[in-house]
Amino acid sequence: MRMFLTILVCKLLRFIGKLIGKGSSLPGEIALKLDPNILRKLTLPKYVIAVTGSNGKTSTVEMISQILRKSGLTVAYNKEGSNQIEGVTTFLLSDSTLRGKLRSDVVLIESDERFARHTFKHFIPTHYVITNLYRDQLTRNGHPEWVYDIIGQSIHEGSRLILNADDPLVSCFGYGKEDVIYFGVDRFSESTEENTSVYNDGKYCPYCKAPMEYEYYHYNHIGNYHCESCGHRRHDTQYTVTEVNLSDGYIIIDGEHRIDLALKSIYNVYNILAAYSVARLVGIDGEKIAESISSYVLKNGRVVTFTAGEKKGTLLTSKHENSISYDQSLRVARAHPEDTTVMVIVDRVSRKYFTSETSWLWDIDFELLEHDNIKKIILAGAYASDLAGRFSYTQIDPAVITVKKQVADAVEELKKHAVGYSYVITCFSDKDKFLAQVLVD
Numbered sequence: 001m002r003m004f005l006t007i008l009v010c011k012l013l014r015f016i017g018k019l020i021g022k023g024s025s026l027p028g029e030i031a032l033k034l035d036p037n038i039l040r041k042l043t044l045p046k047y048v049i050a051v052t053g054s055n056g057k058t059s060t061v062e063m064i065s066q067i068l069r070k071s072g073l074t075v076a077y078n079k080e081g082s083n084q085i086e087g088v089t090t091f092l093l094s095d096s097t098l099r100g101k102l103r104s105d106v107v108l109i110e111s112d113e114r115f116a117r118h119t120f121k122h123f124i125p126t127h128y129v130i131t132n133l134y135r136d137q138l139t140r141n142g143h144p145e146w147v148y149d150i151i152g153q154s155i156h157e158g159s160r161l162i163l164n165a166d167d168p169l170v171s172c173f174g175y176g177k178e179d180v181i182y183f184g185v186d187r188f189s190e191s192t193e194e195n196t197s198v199y200n201d202g203k204y205c206p207y208c209k210a211p212m213e214y215e216y217y218h219y220n221h222i223g224n225y226h227c228e229s230c231g232h233r234r235h236d237t238q239y240t241v242t243e244v245n246l247s248d249g250y251i252i253i254d255g256e257h258r259i260d261l262a263l264k265s266i267y268n269v270y271n272i273l274a275a276y277s278v279a280r281l282v283g284i285d286g287e288k289i290a291e292s293i294s295s296y297v298l299k300n301g302r303v304v305t306f307t308a309g310e311k312k313g314t315l316l317t318s319k320h321e322n323s324i325s326y327d328q329s330l331r332v333a334r335a336h337p338e339d340t341t342v343m344v345i346v347d348r349v350s351r352k353y354f355t356s357e358t359s360w361l362w363d364i365d366f367e368l369l370e371h372d373n374i375k376k377i378i379l380a381g382a383y384a385s386d387l388a389g390r391f392s393y394t395q396i397d398p399a400v401i402t403v404k405k406q407v408a409d410a411v412e413e414l415k416k417h418a419v420g421y422s423y424v425i426t427c428f429s430d431k432d433k434f435l436a437q438v439l440v441d
Helices: 002-020 026-034 057-070 085-095 144-152 170-174 266-281 286-293 323-334 359-363 384-391 407-417 428-435
Strands: 047-052 075-077 106-110 127-130 160-164 180-185 213-219 222-226 239-245 250-253 257-260 303-308 311-317 340-345 374-380 401-404 421-426
Touching: 002 026, 002 085, 026 085, 047 057, 057 075, 057 106, 057 266, 057 286, 075 085, 085 106, 127 266, 144 170, 160 170, 160 266, 170 180, 180 266, 213 266, 213 323, 239 266, 250 266, 257 266, 257 286, 266 286, 266 323, 303 407, 303 428, 311 323, 311 407, 311 428, 323 340, 323 421, 340 407, 340 428, 359 384, 374 384, 374 407, 384 401, 401 407, 407 428, 421 428
Parallel strands: 047 106, 047 127, 075 106, 127 160, 160 180, 180 239, 311 421, 340 374, 340 421, 374 401
Antiparallel strands: 213 222, 239 250, 250 257, 303 311
């Protein structure tokens, strides 16, 4: 009876929440108060797939869902991105019968990297993807190795680990585990022999702390590495991107399956590969996977095309306090083949807490914008002066930089004076301030 009432209350609250455009976490929060063990009592389907990591969780989960649904499976997942235990509880109980049996063929969970340990003490994923570990939200997450320890508490016997082999810290999760699958990207034309970012988090082995050697880097600390001291190295990969052509916008997986890229970013390549790996492991044919997500445009709002006045552009959502997220968006703008304007908006650091801590701006490789195709740069928002201070240490010509502390003024500048195609780079906390003033395509 207690389970019946808890599920019923959650469903009713979720229904009301949908009517008012809210309620992805609150129903689950109340359900857990009514019955703290409700998640242990559910009858889950054959496949329970979880995804965590610093970046790429939402996009990877959406693509996994796309592939599975195209293959005829029904999928329950936290579409709203509410990825702590309360949000997970909401969507699970919403998909459940009043007797606690999930209706869908697959449960797919995006889990916050810090809170996965709380969710997975109630049930164990059959497949557990860990995408990457980066510098991220210093105020909240501290150092990546601290987050590594936290994620480690969420891993239990019975989960098949699916790990990014090219991330030296993530690959450590596989030590001592028997059921581990690795995915990775082979060397391609834009890989480098030297680290080119403004910092080097791959300098020392995460396992023994001795100096690390790299055969090549794809970006930041992601690449092909080995430690002469302890033997920690990039593992052989079961699923591999064997060819990358960002200029023409396609990849080849396992030497045979071509996937066209809607977003020409190596970052996107890893998300696609993670989704591909999961789908293969649950039995879907590689060619069907490729057909499902070739040229797939994400629906999660992370990439939005717009028209500002008569100017065309793309908004790229990059997490504030996460330099690698920003770096990848900057690379997309830099790679545009024609004249380009770039706007960077930092109007609020976080949606969830107040801080004026902007040291993370110094980790972002804004030097990437020193490029022939970048004709104009607009720095916008309450922290525009902090951005301008960071840019003053680059070699970018100050004449191409405009500073606007009001987002509305920055949008007007874009409408009137943008040169060529525009890329606007900002966070979830600030994107709607921009999109409210332009026409979304």
